[in-house]
Amino acid sequence: MEKSSGGKKARAAIAAVLLSALAGAASGQYPARPVRFIVPSAAGGGTDIIARAISLKLSESLGAQFVVENRPGAGQMIGIELAAKAPADGYTILMAASTLAINPIMYKAVPYDPIRDFAPITQAATLPNVVVVHPSLPVKSVAELIAYAKAHPGQLNFASAGIGTSPQMSIELLKSMAGIDMVHIPYKGTAPGVVDVLAGQVLVMAPNVLTALPHIKSGKLRALAVTSARRSAALPDVPTVAEAGLPGYDSTQWYGVLAPAGTQREIVARLHGAIARALRDEEVGKRLAADGAEPVGNSPEEFAAFIKSETEKWAKVAQAAGIKPE
Numbered sequence: 181m182e183k184s185s186g187g188k189k190a191r192a193a194i195a196a197v198l199l200s201a202l203a204g205a206a207s208g209q210y211p212a213r214p215v216r217f218i219v220p221s222a223a224g225g226g227t228d229i230i231a232r233a234i235s236l237k238l239s240e241s242l243g244a245q246f247v248v249e250n251r252p253g254a255g256q257m258i259g260i261e262l263a264a265k266a267p268a269d270g271y272t273i274l275m276a277a278s279t280l281a282i283n284p285i286m287y288k289a290v291p292y293d294p295i296r297d298f299a300p301i302t303q304a305a306t307l308p309n310v311v312v313v314h315p316s317l318p319v320k321s322v323a324e325l326i327a328y329a330k331a332h333p334g335q336l337n338f339a340s341a342g343i344g345t346s347p348q349m350s351i352e353l354l355k356s357m358a359g360i361d362m363v364h365i366p367y368k369g370t371a372p373g374v375v376d377v378l379a380g381q382v383l384v385m386a387p388n389v390l391t392a393l394p395h396i397k398s399g400k401l402r403a404l405a406v407t408s409a410r411r412s413a414a415l416p417d418v419p420t421v422a423e424a425g426l427p428g429y430d431s432t433q434w435y436g437v438l439a440p441a442g443t444q445r446e447i448v449a450r451l452h453g454a455i456a457r458a459l460r461d462e463e464v465g466k467r468l469a470a471d472g473a474e475p476v477g478n479s480p481e482e483f484a485a486f487i488k489s490e491t492e493k494w495a496k497v498a499q500a501a502g503i504k505p506e
Contacts, residue, residue: 211242211270211271212244213271215244215270215271215272216247216273217235217247217273217274218266218272218273219231219248219250219251219275220256220259220260221250221252221256222250222252226307226390226471226473227276227435230304230471233468234458237454237461237464238454238455241457242454255344256276256277256280256283257283257287259274260274260280260292261291261292263298264292264298265440266440268441268444269443270447272440273301273438273451274437274438275304275436276436276437276438278432279344280487281490282345282346282494285494285495285505286506287344294487294491298438299438299442299448301436301437301438301439301451302436302476302478302483303476304436304459304475305459305473305474306434306476307389307471307472307473308407308433309346309347309388309407309408309432310406310415311325311350311404311405311406312385312386312392313325313383313384313401313402313404314382314401315399317336317402320404321405322404322421322424325384325404326358326425329358334363335363336363336384337364337383337384338362338364339373339377340366340367340386343366345370347373348364349431349494350386350407351364351384351385352498352500352501352503353493353497354386356500365382370391377401378400386407386431389472390472393414393415396415403415404418404424405423405424406421407420407421407431407432408430411423434486434490435473448480452479460477
């Protein structure tokens with residue numbers, strides 16, 4: 181009987197330890213196992229670079245591995261849908277870009293809702309675009325570009341990285357606010373668009389600062405204005421579009437971290453705190469600055485409001501531009 185009693189006590193003790201561990205994993209001891217960090221684009225791009233810089237710091241500070249998983253395709257919708265439909269347990273998070281809010285405006289069949297299907301954690305970074313022209317175009321400011329476009333309606337063309345991308349929408353916003361008409365020439369990515377602008381085949385574009393900077397410095401492209409609300413540290417002498425004559429203009433590529441809707445507030449708060457600390461890290465700051473990006477680290481509530489405002493803003497721009505969902 182003593183052996184039986186001792187065995188029961190041992191089993192009860194083991195069960196208590198297991199229950200305690202499970203309770204801890206579900207509460208304050210999160211994360212208790214590796215976290216999948218989905219990047220809905222290919223390795224090497226801005227979304228991937230920022231996710232990897234943050235994931236290293238998260239692994240260090242939270243004591244569990246954050247594994248970056250690239251799931252590109254379909255305008256980032258494959259990876260975004262995967263994250264949206266993942267269990268809301270904190271073990272799948274998403275590094276999204278501006279396309280999260282723009283896709284539902286540009287496509288009819290979007291397998292997620294940017295507001296309903298996610299619990300925003302924080303906006304991680306912003307990356308301004310820069311309005312550039314081929315030197316053969318006789319304009320040296322946004323005001324002169326607007327005047328030229330008004331004098332030559334429908335004759336100026338502009339390149340983008342594809343339909344619905346930030347470079348296109350930055351110019352569409354400029355067109356809408358300035359009341360001008362330019363023809364959109366979409367490319368399969370930023371690089372081929374820049375190549376044709378360098379060759380003078382297309383005359384206007386708004387690529388990100390990182391891509392445009394070497395060509396601006398070499399004089400092969402003329403920078404007119406950055407698209408962000410504030411000047412870029414990479415181009416401190418180049419005015420913003422708002423400064424150059426369109427007050428209220430603001431169009432940046434942005435990156436943010438989200439979890440599936442329904443994720444516990446405590447988990448979201450823990451992730452937010454760790455990511456905000458990572459974004460303040462000197463090493464991470466240098467990595468972002470090397471790519472022309474600036475850290476943000478706002479609250480989940482602020483990020484949620486920002487996503488909503490982005491969705492509404494780009495819907496109005498698309499309507500003004502006559503863009504219909506494909």
